[in-house]
Amino acid sequence: MDGIDHLADERNKAQFDVDAMKIVWAGSRHAFEVSDRISKLVAADPGFRKDNRPMLGRNELFKNTLRKAAYAWKRIIELHLSEEEAAKLRFYVDEPAYTDLHWGMFVPAIKGQGTEEQQQKWLPLAYKMQIIGCYGQTELGHGSNVQGLETTATFDPQTDEFVIHSPTLTSSKWWPGGLGKVSTHGVIYARLITDGRDHGVHGFIVQLRSLEDHSPLPGITVGDIGMKFGNGAYNTMDNGVLRFDHVRIPRDQMLMRVSQVTREGKYMQSDVPRQLVYGTMVYVRQTIVADASCALSRAVCIATRYSAVRRQFGSQDGGPESQVIDYKTQQNRLFPLLASAYAFRFVGEWLKWLYTDVTQRLQTNDFSTLPEAHACTAGLKSVTTTATADGIEECRKLCGGHGYLCTSGLPELFAVYVPACTYEGDNIVLLLQVARFLMKTVSQLGSGKKPVGTTSYMGQIEHLMQCRSNVQRAEDWLKPSAILEAFESRAARMSVACAQNLTKFTNPEEGFAELSADLVEAAVAHCQLIIVSKFIEKLLQDIPGKGVREQLEALCNIYALFLLHKHQGDFLSTGCITAKQASLANDQLRSLYSQVRPNAIALVDAFNYTDHFLGSILGCYDGNVYPKLYEAAWKDPLNDSVVPEGYHEYIRPLLKQNLRTARL
Ligand SMILES: CCCCCCCC(=O)SCCNC(=O)CCNC(=O)[C@H](O)C(C)(C)COP(=O)(O)OP(=O)(O)OC[C@H]1O[C@@H](n2cnc3c(N)ncnc32)[C@H](O)[C@@H]1OP(=O)(O)O
Numbered sequence: 074m075d076g077i078d079h080l081a082d083e084r085n086k087a088q089f090d091v092d093a094m095k096i097v098w099a100g101s102r103h104a105f106e107v108s109d110r111i112s113k114l115v116a117a118d119p120g121f122r123k124d125n126r127p128m129l130g131r132n133e134l135f136k137n138t139l140r141k142a143a144y145a146w147k148r149i150i151e152l153h154l155s156e157e158e159a160a161k162l163r164f165y166v167d168e169p170a171y172t173d174l175h176w177g178m179f180v181p182a183i184k185g186q187g188t189e190e191q192q193q194k195w196l197p198l199a200y201k202m203q204i205i206g207c208y209g210q211t212e213l214g215h216g217s218n219v220q221g222l223e224t225t226a227t228f229d230p231q232t233d234e235f236v237i238h239s240p241t242l243t244s245s246k247w248w249p250g251g252l253g254k255v256s257t258h259g260v261i262y263a264r265l266i267t268d269g270r271d272h273g274v275h276g277f278i279v280q281l282r283s284l285e286d287h288s289p290l291p292g293i294t295v296g297d298i299g300m301k302f303g304n305g306a307y308n309t310m311d312n313g314v315l316r317f318d319h320v321r322i323p324r325d326q327m328l329m330r331v332s333q334v335t336r337e338g339k340y341m342q343s344d345v346p347r348q349l350v351y352g353t354m355v356y357v358r359q360t361i362v363a364d365a366s367c368a369l370s371r372a373v374c375i376a377t378r379y380s381a382v383r384r385q386f387g388s389q390d391g392g393p394e395s396q397v398i399d400y401k402t403q404q405n406r407l408f409p410l411l412a413s414a415y416a417f418r419f420v421g422e423w424l425k426w427l428y429t430d431v432t433q434r435l436q437t438n439d440f441s442t443l444p445e446a447h448a449c450t451a452g453l454k455s456v457t458t459t460a461t462a463d464g465i466e467e468c469r470k471l472c473g474g475h476g477y478l479c480t481s482g483l484p485e486l487f488a489v490y491v492p493a494c495t496y497e498g499d500n501i502v503l504l505l506q507v508a509r510f511l512m513k514t515v516s517q518l519g520s521g522k523k524p525v526g527t528t529s530y531m532g533q534i535e536h537l538m539q540c541r542s543n544v545q546r547a548e549d550w551l552k553p554s555a556i557l558e559a560f561e562s563r564a565a566r567m568s569v570a571c572a573q574n575l576t577k578f579t580n581p582e583e584g585f586a587e588l589s590a591d592l593v594e595a596a597v598a599h600c601q602l603i604i605v606s607k608f609i610e611k612l613l614q615d616i617p618g619k620g621v622r623e624q625l626e627a628l629c630n631i632y633a634l635f636l637l638h639k640h641q642g643d644f645l646s647t648g649c650i651t652a653k654q655a656s657l658a659n660d661q662l663r664s665l666y667s668q669v670r671p672n673a674i675a676l677v678d679a680f681n682y683t684d685h686f687l688g689s690i691l692g693c694y695d696g697n698v699y700p701k702l703y704e705a706a707w708k709d710p711l712n713d714s715v716v717p718e719g720y721h722e723y724i725r726p727l728l729k730q731n732l733r734t735a736r737l
C-alpha cells in the first residue's frame with residue numbers, strides 16, 4: 074500500500090534476536106528454511122488465493138477446494154517436493170480438504186495397522202494418489218464409544234470374503250472427512266464376526282467408488298452430511314454419510330497387524346495389545362497438539378499486531394491516543410495467550426518425540442509405554458485444543474469490533490478450529506481417560522511399582538502431600554523449582570483426593586461416574602503440569618541468540634503464573650500455597666507483562682507467518698490496517714451496485730407508503 078512499516082517503532086524496541094527466535098520456534102534451522110521457503114511459495118501463487126472463501130456458496134466453495142487440492146498436488150510433483158515439503162505446502166495452503174484425511178489418517182491407519190504385505194500393496198497407490206482414502210469410524214449413533222459401533226464385517230468362508238453391512242440407521246457412518254464426495258476408499262471400522270462370534274471393532278480397507286467414473290460401488294449409499302458452523306470455514310470439507318448393504322470385500326482387506334482371520338475363518342490375536350486398533354488416534358492426537366500452537370499463534374499474531382496499531386483514549390495535549398496494547402487489561406488477556414502458543418509449541422515437540430519413541434519400542438514388541446502415550450496424547454490434545462479454541466475467540470474480542478469482520482481472519486479461524494475440541498475424541502471423554510490412568514497410578518503407589526515418565530513426580534508423594542511453598546517475595550516465583558513444586562503438589566493432591574473419594578464407593582465404576590467432574594479437574598491439573606515442566610525443560614537446552622533465552626523464560630513464567638492465578642482455587646484449597654503467595658504470583662505476573670511488552674511484536678514476528686497465511690487485515694505485517702479495511706469494504710459484492718438489488722421490490726414501496734402515511 075503506502076510501503077511504510079507502521080510497526081517499525083515496535084520492531085525497533087525488541088530486546089532479542091528475532092531471527093534466532095524464528096529458528097527456536099520452527100524447531101531447527103532446517104525446519105525454518107523449509108517452512109520459510111514453502112510459505113513464500115504458496116503466498117506468491119495466485120492459485121492459492123483464499124480471501125474470497127466467506128463469499129462463496131457451498132458448491133462453488135467445494136469445487137474451488139477440489140481445484141486447489143489438485144493444483145497443490147501438481148505443484149508438489151512439478152517441484153519434486155519431499156514428503157516434509159509437501160506437508161508444509163498443504164499446511165500453508167490453509168484450506169481443510171479431503172487430503173488432510175488421506176495423508177493424516179488413511180495412510181497412517183494402513184501404516185500402523187496393516188501387515189507388511191498390506192502396506193506394500195496399498196501404500197504406493199495412496200502415495201501416488203491413485204486411490205484417495207478416508208477414515209470411517211464414527212457412526213450416526215456412536216462416536217465417543219468406539220466399542221459401541223454397529224457396522225458389521227461378517228466372514229463368509231465359502232467365498233473368503235467379508236460382508237460389510239449397516240444393520241440400522243444409527244450404524245450409518247457419519248462425519249468422516251473426505252467421504253462425502255471424494256474418497257475412493259476408506260479404512261472402515263466394523264465389528265468382526267466369524268462363525269457367529271463377535272470379536273469387536275476392527276479396521277477394513279473398503280473401496281467405495283469406481284475408479285473409472287467415481288460412482289458409488291453396488292451396495293454403497295454415500296453423500297455429504299450438510300453445512301457446518303461458519304461461512305466458508307470447515308465447509309470446504311465433505312464430511313460424509315455412508316451405508317453398506319452387504320458389500321463384499323476380499324479377506325485380505327482386513328487390517329491384520331493386530332489380529333487375523335485365517336482362510337478357514339479362525340480368529341487369531343497377535344501378541345500385540347488390542348489397543349493398537351486405536352493407534353491411528355494416538356498418532357493424530359499428537360499432531361493435533363502441534364497444530365494447536367499453530368492456530369493459537371496465528372490468532373495471537375493478529376491480535377498483538379492490531380493491539381499495537383489500535384489506539385483508544387489517553388490523548389494528551391492533542392497527541393495520539395494510547396495504543397490498546399499498553400492497557401494492563403489487554404496485556405492480561407493477550408500475553409498469557411502468547412505464552413501459551415510458545416508453551417504448546419514446545420510440548421508438541423516433546424510429544425512428537427514421545428510418539429516416535431513409543432513407535433520404535435512397538436517395533437521391538439515393547440508395549441510398556443503405550444498407556445503413558447495414550448494418556449499424554451489424549452490429555453494434551455484436550456487441554457491444548459480447549460485453550461486454543463477459547464484463545465482464538467478471546468483474540469477476536471481483543472480486536473474489538475473489527476475482530477468481528479471476516480477480513481480480520483478470526484471468525485473463520487475460530488470456525489475451522491473449534492471442532493478440534495470434539496473430533497479425534499471429545500475433550501471431556503479424553504480427560505476421563507487420563508483420569509483413569511491417574512487413578513491407576515495412585516492405586517499402585519504403595520505397591521513398590523515406581524511411577525515413571527510424566528507421572529514420576531508421584532514417586533515423591535509423601536513430600537508432595539505435605540509440602541508448603543516457601544515463596545516469600547514476588548521474585549521467588551521466578552524460580553523453576555518453586556513453580557514445579559506448586560504444580561506437582563496441586564496435581565498430586567487433586568489425584569489423591571479423587572482416589573480417596575473413590576474408595577467410599579462399593580462399586581468403583583459408579584464412583585468414577587459420580588466423581589467424574591472432579592476427576593476431569595485432576596486430569597487438567599496433571600496435563601498443565603506436563604506443559605509447564607516441558608517448557609522448563611526446554612529452557613535447560615542450549616538456546617543461542619541474543620536475549621532469546623530471557624524472552625522464553627519470561628513467557629514460561631507468564632504461562633505458569635497465569636495458570637496459577639486462573640486456578641488459584643485449586644492451589645489454595647489443596648493448601649499448596651497461601652493467599653499471600655497467590656497475590657505475590659499476581660504481582661510477579663504484572664511485572665512480567667511489562668517485560669514482554671516491548672518485545673511483543675517481535676515475539677509474534679518470530680512465528681514467521683506470511684500475510685497470505687494469516688489471512689487478516691488486522692494482522693498484516695506492515696500494520697497499515699485502516700486503508701486496507703476501507704478498501705476491502707468496497708470489494709464486498711454488496712457494494713457492486715450503489716442501489717441494492719431488491720430496492721424496487723422491497724425498499725421503495727415501503728418508503729412510498731410511509732410518505733402516504735405521513736401525509737395523512
Ligand atoms: C488430520 C486431522 C483431522 C482430524 C479429523 C478428525 C478425525 C476423527 O475424529 S476420527 C474419529 C476419532 N474418534 C475418537 O477419537 C473416539 C474417541 N473414543 C475413544 O478413543 C475410545 O472409545 C475411548 C478411549 C474413549 C474408550 O475406549 P474403550 O475401549 O471403550 O474403553 P476403555 O475401557 O476406557 O479402554 C480400554 C483400554 O484401552 C486403553 N486405550 C484406550 N484408547 C487407547 C489408545 N488410543 N491407545 C492405547 N490405549 C488405549 C485404555 O487406557 C484402557 O486400558 P486399560 O484396560 O489398561 O485400563
Ligand SMILES: Cc1cc2nc3c(=O)[nH]c(=O)nc-3n(C[C@H](O)[C@H](O)[C@H](O)COP(=O)(O)OP(=O)(O)OC[C@H]3O[C@@H](n4cnc5c(N)ncnc54)[C@H](O)[C@@H]3O)c2cc1C
Pocket residue numbers: 174208209210211214215216217218247248249250307312492495496497498499500501502505
Ligand atoms: C469436523 C469433524 C470432523 C470429523 N471427522 C471424522 C472423521 O474423519 N472420521 C471419523 O470417524 N469421525 C470423524 N468425526 C467424528 C468425531 O470423532 C466424533 O464426533 C467425536 O469422537 C465425538 O463423538 P460424538 O460425536 O459421538 O460425541 P458424543 O460422545 O455424543 O458427545 C456428546 C456429549 O456427551 C459427552 N459424553 C460422551 N460420553 C461421555 C462420558 N463417557 N462421560 C461424560 N460425558 C460424555 C461429551 O462430553 C459431549 O458433551 C468428526 C467430527 C467433526 C466434528
